[in-house]
Amino acid sequence: MPDLPARRDRAAAALGIDLPAQADVLARLREVAVRMGEDFVLVLTPEGHPYEPLFTN
Secondary structure: OOOHHHHHHHHHHHHOOOOOOHHHHHHHHHHHHHHHHHHOOOOOOOOOOOOOOOOOO
Protein backbone atom coordinates (compact mmCIF):
# COMPACT_ATOMS: atom_id res chain seq x y z
CA MET A 1 0.00 0.00 0.00
CA PRO A 2 1.99 2.95 -1.24
CA ASP A 3 -0.32 5.42 0.52
CA LEU A 4 -0.06 3.73 3.92
CA PRO A 5 1.94 6.55 5.59
CA ALA A 6 -0.64 9.09 4.43
CA ARG A 7 -3.49 6.93 5.71
CA ARG A 8 -1.70 6.47 9.04
CA ASP A 9 -1.22 10.22 9.38
CA ARG A 10 -4.87 10.94 8.54
CA ALA A 11 -6.07 8.32 11.04
CA ALA A 12 -3.83 9.74 13.77
CA ALA A 13 -5.06 13.26 13.06
CA ALA A 14 -8.70 12.12 13.11
CA LEU A 15 -8.14 10.41 16.45
CA GLY A 16 -6.23 13.36 17.83
CA ILE A 17 -3.12 11.36 18.68
CA ASP A 18 0.53 12.13 18.12
CA LEU A 19 2.62 9.41 16.55
CA PRO A 20 5.85 8.61 18.39
CA ALA A 21 9.23 8.95 16.75
CA GLN A 22 10.71 5.84 15.18
CA ALA A 23 13.51 5.74 17.77
CA ASP A 24 10.94 5.79 20.60
CA VAL A 25 8.98 2.96 19.01
CA LEU A 26 12.09 0.81 18.62
CA ALA A 27 13.20 1.53 22.18
CA ARG A 28 9.78 0.48 23.50
CA LEU A 29 9.81 -2.67 21.37
CA ARG A 30 13.20 -3.63 22.78
CA GLU A 31 12.05 -2.89 26.33
CA VAL A 32 9.01 -5.12 25.96
CA ALA A 33 10.98 -7.90 24.27
CA VAL A 34 13.63 -7.90 27.01
CA ARG A 35 11.10 -7.81 29.82
CA MET A 36 9.01 -10.56 28.23
CA GLY A 37 12.13 -12.73 27.99
CA GLU A 38 12.49 -12.62 31.76
CA ASP A 39 9.21 -14.49 32.21
CA PHE A 40 9.06 -16.55 29.03
CA VAL A 41 11.49 -19.17 27.78
CA LEU A 42 10.99 -20.78 24.37
CA VAL A 43 11.93 -24.47 24.34
CA LEU A 44 11.35 -26.22 21.03
CA THR A 45 14.57 -28.15 20.59
CA PRO A 46 14.66 -31.95 20.59
CA GLU A 47 17.15 -31.82 23.45
CA GLY A 48 14.89 -29.63 25.57
CA HIS A 49 17.37 -26.75 25.71
CA PRO A 50 15.90 -23.24 25.64
CA TYR A 51 16.60 -20.93 22.76
CA GLU A 52 18.83 -17.96 23.41
CA PRO A 53 16.85 -14.70 23.63
CA LEU A 54 17.08 -12.34 20.68
CA PHE A 55 17.43 -9.37 22.99
CA THR A 56 19.49 -9.20 26.14
CA ASN A 57 19.84 -6.56 28.80
